[in-house]
Amino acid sequence: MNDIADRSLHLLQTVFGYPAFRGQQAEIVEHVGNGGDALVLMPTGGGKSLCYQIPALVRDGVGVVISPLIALMQDQVDALEEVGVRAAFLNSTQTFEETSRIERLVRTGQLDLVYVAPERLMTQRCFDLFQDSKIALFAIDEAHCVSQWGHDFRPEYIKLSVLHEYFPDVPRIALTATADQQTRAEIVHRLALDNARQFVSSFDRPNIRYQIVEKANGRKQLIDFITAEHQGDSGIVYCLSRKKVEETAEFLVEHGIKALPYHAGMEHAKRANNQARFLREDNIVMVATIAFGMGIDKPDVRFVCHLDLPKSIEGYYQETGRAGRDGMPASAWMAYGLQDVVLQRRMIDESDADENFKRVLSMKLDAMLGLCETLSCRRMRLLEYFGQPATPCGNCDTCLIPPVSFDGTVQVQKLLSAIYRVDQRFAAGHVVDVLRGVESERVQTWHHDKLSVFGIGADISEQEWRSILRQVIALGLVTVDHEQYSSLKLTDAARPVLKGEHKVRLRQYQKPVKHKRTSASAARDYQETALSSGEQAIFDKLRWWRVETAREHNVPAYTIFHDATLREIAKIQPNSLGELRGISGVGEKKLVSYGDQILAIVAEMS
CATH class of the missing domain: 3.40.50.300 (P-loop containing nucleotide triphosphate hydrolases)
Incomplete structure (x- = not known):
């Protein structure tokens, strides 16, 4: 050779x-x-x-x-x-x-x-x-x-x-x-x-299920998601600010989830210790800013969640890709709302970057918003961004529960008219109050209760109006002026909609629903990886041995063997070094180092 x-x-x-x-x-x-x-x-x-x-x-x-x-x-x-x-x-x-x-x-x-x-x-x-x-x-x-x-x-x-x-x-x-x-x-x-x-290579990660939900109470929704689908699993939760990282980690701990914070503002020793614990221990949820994750090789991260909107599809793909490196089913979950859009726009507008760079950042954010608001398969939208043609995947929220779209032209016209009638000087909350006919002190002070648009959207809830506004911003019909107290302003693209020359289709608002799935881990959904009770006992014993061995060597457990290798050992139940040699992930050095111990465990449990 x-x-x-x-x-x-x-x-x-x-x-x-x-x-x-x-x-x-x-x-x-x-x-x-x-x-x-x-x-x-x-x-x-x-x-x-x-x-x-x-x-x-x-x-x-x-x-x-x-x-x-x-x-x-x-x-x-x-x-x-x-x-x-x-x-x-x-x-x-x-x-x-x-x-x-x-x-x-x-x-x-x-x-x-x-x-x-x-x-x-x-x-x-x-x-x-x-x-x-x-x-x-x-x-x-x-x-x-x-x-x-x-x-x-x-x-x-x-x-x-x-x-x-x-x-x-x-x-x-x-x-x-x-x-x-x-x-x-x-x-x-x-x-x-x-x-x-x-x-x-293909950018597709078919084992990851993508889900983006309307943000109502982000942390409560996060708890519901973890407890329903990933109780006891390792995962990562991304937040935009250091303060939110700390508060979210505390919130998860208070609700019985083993969570640790990670951000660049932490003392170096504590940050390094938290990272080491995440890599070496099972069932830890790391709550972090994007300072965490690059190069993380932990194969059994079962979910990655975002409580804030990422800046770009590249960032989102990189971060969600840390889930399911072992090829087993994993989840990418995000809660997303109007405030996320406003905040990301403000960060671009207020940055010190030149206008060309800001334009690129805006284009990347627009693509990210498009992924969030898409009516079609999310995986298709994601892969097409990287230039890879795709067909509906059947494993994202829009495929599993197709969103309902409707002709929202009239509602959008009402919204655009309200923004125009308040002189494009007010933020989202005030505009929604005018549309819904809320006689707040601020509305009355400015005599906006006398406008023709006052109350023309009273039949629609505040949450639905915010959903419509978010989509309208994503479509580029409205911008947020951060120099004037986040006031909403119409773009040139709004004119043909107001004149009835252009139709607008929207995604129908869906109330947040509590997760009904009760499996402790999405990985157990794959029938081909299911273990019999005897095989499961061997697998559990091998995992316990791996933890002890990794502790002795002061390395992460997956450095000794991946779960996939231990699962295959439990299924095959080798009784010789020759049989063990044929299992994926068992090289010659590991065969020499651990072969006899593994065979002894299999023999003991068989």
Whole structure:
């Protein structure tokens, strides 16, 4: 087995314990292994890491992985060491002596992979180190960080084009889970990957169920969702502000859910401890700002929730993609309301960005609003944003319970007329009061109870008017002027609607309903993964053993084995090392390290 393809497959099977490559992995590995540059777009959980780890093992020298995730480098290295790969990292958490030791291992070719942050890479000392060493490849992970149009821009990533100049003969592979056409073009430009081969996998994550609900009482709705569908599961809840993170975590704890906060304003030690607990323990819900999550490899996150509207579809896709990395059913749930739209518009308007950048941000927000308000399949809308044609999925809320649409032209005309009649100087609450005929002190002070539009919408509830207004803003008929107390203003697009020249279809308002599903975990819905009582007992015992083993090794439990591997062991019930070797996720190193213990547990429980 001398060629790259055969050697790569052999490493996949013996080191990582997987029987075959998935999707485009084999093609990518062979291309990079033969010295080619590559840009890889592959969804979270799709196996991006193997696309640079195996070429690094096949080629001479050490593979250099550039990653912004200093807090996770230790876990990444631990996972590689568990399968017998010689790995290390260089970052600011190490002592001078430890750094010197790792540098010696790099220079003498005693490592297979070394992880570095982009800031470290740009130092003269690090450049000298790599120029004095045999480098197998450079892997630029989370490559979307290079794009100023992306959702995780890191200025230091822009400098990484120097790799092409200083190491012209070393292959480079840039990898990301999310990049629209604009972001993709910028990655190619910034990293000088013009001649790189591009590999774009399907963005579809069919195991994730997408659900977006009308926000009434967000935290109460969140509790109802978790207790009905994901009681006892690991999950992530995203909030926009640090204060909301703290308050939501406290709220969940008060309601019996094991929750931890995470945001950039926390003391570093506490933040790191909370992240470590989330990775190492089961059944923890992390409540976080978007500062949390990039690079999180925890495979059994069963749900990701948003209590605030994300800024873009890329951000939403990246965050929801942290659910169900193991391929088992998972949920992406969001509560969304009018205030979310107003707040995101205000953040764009008040930012220091130039007008061109604001326009791009507005376009991305419009696409996000379109996903929220769509009458068709959410997955189709999501995939089409990334340029991938799709058909209705049957596994999102709009497919499972199709929304009712109606001709809302008359209601929209009433709303637009009310905004116009109050001189486009008042915010949503006041306009809705005028429409509904509410004789508030403010309405009477401004004599708006005398207007022809006063009370013309009394037959529609406040919540329904807010739903209509939210959709009208999403359609671009109305804007919110944050310089004038969030007053509503008509756009040019409103004119043909007011004149009756353009019809408007709306999504009918639905009252929030309590979840009726009672399964403890969505993962148990898959019949093919169901275990008999005897198999379940073995699986539970293996999971208990895994927790104890992980604690001894001071690594996350999934670093020892994924649930999917333990489940397969429980089903097959191997009685020899040869039978255990054939199970996905059991490589040679793990077979030697844990094989006898696993066989003993299976024999004891059988």
